[in-house]
Structure formats: structure tokens, C-alpha cells
Amino acid sequence: MLAFLAGLDGGCQVPIGALVSDIDGTPTLYGMLADLTGRHIVRGSRRLDPRAPESTGEALAAEIRSRGGGSLLVELRQLSKIPAPQPE
Numbered sequence: 001m002l003a004f005l006a007g008l009d010g011g012c013q014v015p016i017g018a019l020v021s022d023i024d025g026t027p028t029l030y031g032m033l034a035d036l037t038g039r040h041i042v043r044g045s046r047r048l049d050p051r052a053p054e055s056t057g058e059a060l061a062a063e064i065r066s067r068g069g070g071s072l073l074v075e076l077r078q079l080s081k082i083p084a085p086q087p088e
Contacts, residue, residue: 003054004031007061008069014076018057020048031054031060033069036076042069 001018010016015034020027027048034041044067046060063074065073 001029001057003057004029004061007058007072008064012052013074029056029060029085031057031064033064033072034074036079040068040072042067042072 001020005012005016007040008014008016015036015038016032018029018031020029022028027050028045029048030043030045032041032043042064044060044064046056046063049056061069
């Protein structure tokens with residue numbers, strides 16, 4: 001999952017998420033990237049290669065970037081003020 005987050009320049013202020021789920025014996029990496037409002041979300045998934053989990057994360061990040069995530073990241077970087085995280 002770290003490779004996925006790094007591939008999207010993920011940090012505390014970026015609406016990004018990743019999850020690995022093992023359904024029917026097939027581990028799958030799910031990922032998403034959103035704008036700050038949550039109106040624009042790009043999601044994707046890839047079967048996890050247990051021999052090369054980092055490459056799975058990198059590939060999913062590249063896919064999300066190519067499907068609109070790159071534009072979302074540009075918009076997020078251009079914001080002059082990103083709201084502080086809210087307490088849980």
C-alpha cells in the first residue's frame with residue numbers, strides 16, 4: 001500500500017485511500033483518490049502479486065493517475081489553503 005500512496009504523492013492532506021482485501025483467496029488492492037469535496041473520485045483495483053506487492057501498488061497508482069487522478073493532484077497542489085484534518 002505504501003507504493004500506491006507514494007505513487008500518488010499521498011500524504012496527510014490528500015484524500016487518498018488504499019485497502020487490501022482477500023476474497024475467495026485472491027488478494028486485491030483497492031485504491032481511490034478524491035478532490036476535497038468528495039465529488040470527484042477515481043477508484044481502481046488490481047490483483048495483488050504477492051511476489052511483487054510494490055509493483056502492484058505502483059501500477060494501480062499509475063492507472064488512477066491516467067484515469068483523472070493526475071488532474072485531481074494538480075488541483076490539490078494549487079489550493080492555497082487545504083483544510084486541517086478533522087478529529088475522529
